[in-house]
Amino acid sequence: MPRVVSVFLPAWPTDRLFRQRGAAAPPVETPLILSSRTGRRRVVFAANEAAQAAGLRIGMAVTKAQALVSGLVIRDAELAADAEGLEKLAVWALQRYSPIVAADPPDGLILDATGATHLRGGEAxxxxxxxxxLSAAGFNARAAMADSWGAAHAIARHITRPAVVVPEGQSSGVLLRLPIAALRLPPGMVAHLRRLGFERIGDLADKPRAPLALRFGPELHRRLDQAMGPLREPIEPVRPQELLEVRRLFAEPIGAAETLARYTEKLVVALCEMLEAKGLGARRLDLLFHRVDSQMQAIRVGTATPVRNVKRLTRLLCDKIETIDPGFGVEIMSLCAALAEPFETKQVRTSLLSEEPEPDISGLIDILANRVGEARLYRFAPVASDVPERSVRRVAPTAPRTGQDWPERWPRPARLLPVPEQIETVALLPDHPPVSFSWRGIRRRVKRADGPERVFGEWWKRAAELATVRDYFRVEDEAGERFWIYRAGDGEDAATGSHRWFLHGIFG
Known part of the structure; x- marks a missing residue:
C-alpha cells in the first residue's frame, strides 16, 4: 500500500522572509503582514503569529490592519520567491527523505515515502x-503520513499535532471526522455544501452520488475518491538541473523482474561513468519506474561512503526489485544520484613492505543498512566518563576514531544492562562482596569475587552526585556465570547512597 507524506507550512511566506533577512529581520514579537493586491485593494496575504494574535486575518484590508495595530510592519508579498523557496525545500527533502518529492503550493510539500521509511528508522x-x-530551521511545520495524497493533505492541515502517522488502511476512518474543506474543494463549493447541511466528510461519503454530481459536477467526488484512496494522484518529482540522472525509455512496456534487473545494471553503468567524470561517488541512489498508468514506483538505497562500483550498486538496487509492482508495464526507468560526494581513492598495497590497509567493510554495512535501516546500524564509541552507563555512545559504523578508549584498569562486562536491576544480597562486611544474591527469582551463591572498584558521581553534572559513590564487584557463581554488581553507597555513610545492591552487567 502506498504511503504518502504531506508537509504543511502554515506560515511559509513570513517564515521564509524571516529566514532570508536573518539579522535584518524585525523581531519575532513584532506584528508583520505581507500584502498583495486584489483588484485595486491591498489585502493581507500573510501574517505572522504576533499579527494574528492582534486580530489580523488573511484577506483583511491593509488600511484596516494599520488602524487596528500600531507599529505594524508591512512588506510586499513575494509570490515568485515563495514558489522558488518551496522548490528548494523539495530538493532538500528529496536528498534526505524520499525519491519522490514535489512542492505542494502554496504552503507545503508532498512525499511518496513508500519503501523509504526504513532508512530513517520507521514512519514515526x-x-x-x-x-x-524544519522547526530548527525556523519554519512552523506539521506533517502527516497516510495512504493517499488527499488523506495526508487533509490530516496535516486539520489535525494540529506536529506529526501524525495514520496506520495503513485506516486513513478513511480518520477522514470521515474532518470538515469538508479538507477535500481541497473550491471555497464557493464548500460554502454551498454547508448551506445544504454537509459539515464533515462523513456526511458526504454515504450519500447518493448522482444528485450531488448533477449539482456540483465531477470535482466533488473526484476529490473524495482521491482522499479515500480509489483514485490515485501521480506525483511529479522535483528534478534540479544539477541532479545526475540517466533514463531509459522502452518501445514496449516491460515488467519481468529479470528484465528490470538487467536494465538496472545498464543504468548503473551509465551513472557511474557520469560520477567518474565529475570525480564523485554516490551516497544515495533513487531508481524510478514510470508505469503506463502514470503511477510511479521507486527504490532508494544509501551507502556509508561515496561509491561508484557498478557491481556493488547494482546488487543494492536489485535486492529490492521484488518490492516493485510494475502493474501493466514500465515504460521509463530512471536512475539518479540524489546525494553525491567527492570520491576518495584508496591506496593499494604495492608490496609486502608497505603497511597493510584496514579491511573495507563498507559493502557489508551498505547491505545491512538497506535491509534494516540506517538508524539500526551503529557501533559503540568511548566517552570520557567513569560512570559506566555514560561511558559509551552510539556512532555511525564508519565514523572516524576519536582517539579515546575505555580504561583498562578494571575489566568491563560484554553486556551492560540498560538500567541496573536491584538484587537481594547477603553480605558480611561493608567492604566485602555478598556471599549470595537473588536476581530475577534465582538465588545464586558467590564462589569467587574481585573488588571493590569505587566509582564516584560526576558532581559537575548534578549537585546530587557530589557525595554519591558506587562500589563495583565482579562475582562468579557456582555455575561459572560471572556478573557485575555494585552497592549504591560506601556501606557506612547514608549520604553516599541507598546501600542497596544492583546488577549492572554480565560477562560473556
Missing amino acids: AMLADLVGR
Whole structure:
C-alpha cells in the first residue's frame, strides 16, 4: 500500500522572509503582514503569529490592519520567491527523505515515502526528524503520513499535532471526522455544501452520488475518491538541473523482474561513468519506474561512503526489485544520484613492505543498512566518563576514531544492562562482596569475587552526585556465570547512597 507524506507550512511566506533577512529581520514579537493586491485593494496575504494574535486575518484590508495595530510592519508579498523557496525545500527533502518529492503550493510539500521509511528508522521516526529539522530551521511545520495524497493533505492541515502517522488502511476512518474543506474543494463549493447541511466528510461519503454530481459536477467526488484512496494522484518529482540522472525509455512496456534487473545494471553503468567524470561517488541512489498508468514506483538505497562500483550498486538496487509492482508495464526507468560526494581513492598495497590497509567493510554495512535501516546500524564509541552507563555512545559504523578508549584498569562486562536491576544480597562486611544474591527469582551463591572498584558521581553534572559513590564487584557463581554488581553507597555513610545492591552487567 502506498504511503504518502504531506508537509504543511502554515506560515511559509513570513517564515521564509524571516529566514532570508536573518539579522535584518524585525523581531519575532513584532506584528508583520505581507500584502498583495486584489483588484485595486491591498489585502493581507500573510501574517505572522504576533499579527494574528492582534486580530489580523488573511484577506483583511491593509488600511484596516494599520488602524487596528500600531507599529505594524508591512512588506510586499513575494509570490515568485515563495514558489522558488518551496522548490528548494523539495530538493532538500528529496536528498534526505524520499525519491519522490514535489512542492505542494502554496504552503507545503508532498512525499511518496513508500519503501523509504526504513532508512530513517520507521514512519514515526521519519516524520519526527522531518518536522524537527524544519522547526530548527525556523519554519512552523506539521506533517502527516497516510495512504493517499488527499488523506495526508487533509490530516496535516486539520489535525494540529506536529506529526501524525495514520496506520495503513485506516486513513478513511480518520477522514470521515474532518470538515469538508479538507477535500481541497473550491471555497464557493464548500460554502454551498454547508448551506445544504454537509459539515464533515462523513456526511458526504454515504450519500447518493448522482444528485450531488448533477449539482456540483465531477470535482466533488473526484476529490473524495482521491482522499479515500480509489483514485490515485501521480506525483511529479522535483528534478534540479544539477541532479545526475540517466533514463531509459522502452518501445514496449516491460515488467519481468529479470528484465528490470538487467536494465538496472545498464543504468548503473551509465551513472557511474557520469560520477567518474565529475570525480564523485554516490551516497544515495533513487531508481524510478514510470508505469503506463502514470503511477510511479521507486527504490532508494544509501551507502556509508561515496561509491561508484557498478557491481556493488547494482546488487543494492536489485535486492529490492521484488518490492516493485510494475502493474501493466514500465515504460521509463530512471536512475539518479540524489546525494553525491567527492570520491576518495584508496591506496593499494604495492608490496609486502608497505603497511597493510584496514579491511573495507563498507559493502557489508551498505547491505545491512538497506535491509534494516540506517538508524539500526551503529557501533559503540568511548566517552570520557567513569560512570559506566555514560561511558559509551552510539556512532555511525564508519565514523572516524576519536582517539579515546575505555580504561583498562578494571575489566568491563560484554553486556551492560540498560538500567541496573536491584538484587537481594547477603553480605558480611561493608567492604566485602555478598556471599549470595537473588536476581530475577534465582538465588545464586558467590564462589569467587574481585573488588571493590569505587566509582564516584560526576558532581559537575548534578549537585546530587557530589557525595554519591558506587562500589563495583565482579562475582562468579557456582555455575561459572560471572556478573557485575555494585552497592549504591560506601556501606557506612547514608549520604553516599541507598546501600542497596544492583546488577549492572554480565560477562560473556
